[in-house]
Amino acid sequence: MQPATIATIAKGLRGSLSKEARIMTATEDADSPAFQASLSRWTYINKQTPSAIIQPACEADVELIVSMIKEKIPFVVKSGGNSPWSTIDSSGLIIDLSLMNNFTVDMARETATIQPGVLSKDINWMVGERGYCIQTPTSALVSCVGFLLGGGSSFLNGLYGMAVDSLVSARVVTTKGTVVCSEKENQDLxxxxxxxxxxxGVVTKIKMRIYPLKDEEGPLSWTLIFPSAKIKEIAAVLEEVSKGEQVIRSPGMAMILAFPGQDKPVIMVNLTHFRPEEEAEKxxxxxxxxxxxxxxxxxxxxxxxxxSSDMLAGHGGFKTLHSCGMKEFDGKKFETILELWEKIDKEIPGAKGCVFLMNWFSxxxxxxxxxxxxxWSHRDIGLWNMHLINAQDKASHDAAIALSKENFxxxxxxxxxxxxxxxxxHWRGDDVVERRFRGEGILKKLRELKALWDPEGVFTNQFLLR
Known part of the structure; x- marks a missing residue:
């Protein structure tokens, strides 16, 4: 379908959507601040310009949009703009959920109800003010709903599991209309x-549990910075610190990076303690x-x-965040990510902003x-080896990605x-699906459910056997 036709169909929805909804087209609005803001993404890798952007303001808008275009126009869904798949060229359009940004906290039931345009900073503030904590992204500008749909790894893994483990219910716009799913309704979905x-489908609202946070539980963030020359000693100690029951309330990470304006890497170790300070000191x-x-x-x-993650949260640049799972912290393997940093620094001058870390939890x-x-198929993975590739240009980015994959x-x-x-x-589009959704039984079930709920691949062809 031609871009002009897509724009015409999109504009034709104006009279049917709510007054608050917005429709923008590349031909009329490409240079406007609103269009550019909606197009903004965490990374410029694969950044494309669609023929139109539609910003629904409510669930009814989403349902109408999907029903009207599902058989005509390819689309992607965007909320915070951090996912690798929230971009499309002029052959399609973007459904931008950023206007759907309402959330409430129910103290009596200890739950939060969240729309997909809500970012982690906002919900953290409301929940924290009431003496609670919630499983949210570690970055302020990530959609809580998008984060949860991919599993949702947080500081609270050891105490309460993944974010999906705290999901109570969700409202989903599917090709069949809007459905509610929970442990009692549409259990398969x-x-x-x-x-x-x-x-x-498009998840328009979630309800998830929140948890009381006692004053003596902090959280106490304790960060130590070491010269990279001490990596062997640090790695040996971390092999012990990252194990045992203590990790339930003291998850941690060890990071290799160079601070802005510096050309030498340092090792930054952080533990977040949900316990009294005297216990943390030991x-x-x-x-x-x-x-x-x-x-x-x-x-x-x-x-x-x-x-602490704000410096990595800004939009723009040639960036990729991807990770491989490990059973536990391995000092020798930690040493290899310093070697990787040094190799990229020496051989790829355009990728000197890379950050490598290992994040462990109970x-x-x-x-x-x-x-x-x-x-979520990674319940045996106690550590993620995470690589933030941050480059000045795509060629440098791709060269660094190749070395990063070798390390994985x-x-x-x-x-x-x-x-x-x-x-x-952290899917980049060319990764092995069997490593993202592990186990023959899980992948088989996902494929069966895809054939049931989205047989035409309206919400991507992922899991369809064609």
């Missing part, structure tokens, strides 16, 4: 959206004994939990939910193919 939700003691050059220790209000809460509970293969070489994993929400 409820299972699927908990880990693969974006491939089955856990940190082996790391403190290594003599960090700097340490930052402070209690973080829940409203500010994303602040599996106790996750293992209480079996594979039958959701499409090395870090998983001791695992059989069936146990190798990639984080679903």
């Amino acid at each position: 409820f299972w699927a959206i908990k880990g693969a939700g974006q491939f089955f 856990i940190m003691a082996p790391l403190l004994a290594l003599g960090p050059v700097q340490q930052i220790k402070k209690v973080i209000p829940w409203a500010n939990m994303t602040d 599996l106790d809460a996750m293992k209480k939910k079996g594979p039958e509970s959701s499409a 293969e090395f870090c998983q070489e001791d695992l059989p193919e069936s146990e190798r994993s990639l984080f679903p929400n």
Whole structure:
């Protein structure tokens, strides 16, 4: 279909949508601030310009849009603009959910109801002000709903499991209309959206549990910075700090990066403690004994939990975040990500902004939910080896990605193919689906449900056998 025809069809919806809804076309509005703001994404990789952008203001708008264009025009759905798949060229349009940004907190039932345009900073503030915490992204500008649909890994993994484990119900616009799914209604769809939700419809509202946060539980963020020359000593200590029951309330990460204006990498270790400070001090003691050059220790209000990631949250640039799963922290493998940083720094001058980290957490809460509970298939993964590729141009980006993937293969070489994993929400389009949705049973069920709920591939062809 020609771009002009797509624009005409989109504009033809104006009289049927709510007054608050917006419709913009590339031919008329491409240079407008509103069009450019809607087009903005966390990365410029694969950034494209659609023929039109439609911003629904309510669920009825979404249902009407999907029903009117599902057989005519390809589309993608966008909320926070962080997902790799929220972009399309002039052959289609974007349904931008950013106007659907309402949320409420029910203290009596200890739940939050959230629309897809809500970003993590806003809901964290409201929940934190009431003495609660919630499983949300670690970045302020990520959609809570989009985050949850891909599983939802957070600071609270050890205490309450993945975000999908706290999902109570959801409203979903499917090709068959709007449905409610929960443990009592449309259970099969409820299972699927908990880990693969974006491939089955447009989720217009979720209800999820929130949890009381006691004053003595912090969270206490404790960050230590070391010179990279100490990596062997640090790796040896982290092999112990990252294990045992203590990790339930003290998840952590170890990061390799160079601070702005610096050309030498440092190792930054952070543990977030949901426990009294005196208990945290005992856990940190082996790391403190290594003599960090700097340490930052402070209690973080829940409203500010994303602040430390703000420098990585801005839109634009040639960036990719992707990750591979590991069973536990491995010091030798941690040393390889410093080697990777140094190799990219030396060989790819246009990719000097890369950041590499290993993020570990307890599996106790996750293992209480079996594979039958959701499409999230990584309940045996206690650590994510995460690579933020940040380059000045696409060629540098792609060269760094190639080296990054080599590191992933090395870090998983001791695992059989069936146990190798990639984080679903970090899908780049060319990754192996069997590593994002592991296990023959889970993938088979997803394919059966796709054939039932979206046989024509309106919400991408993912899981369709064609």
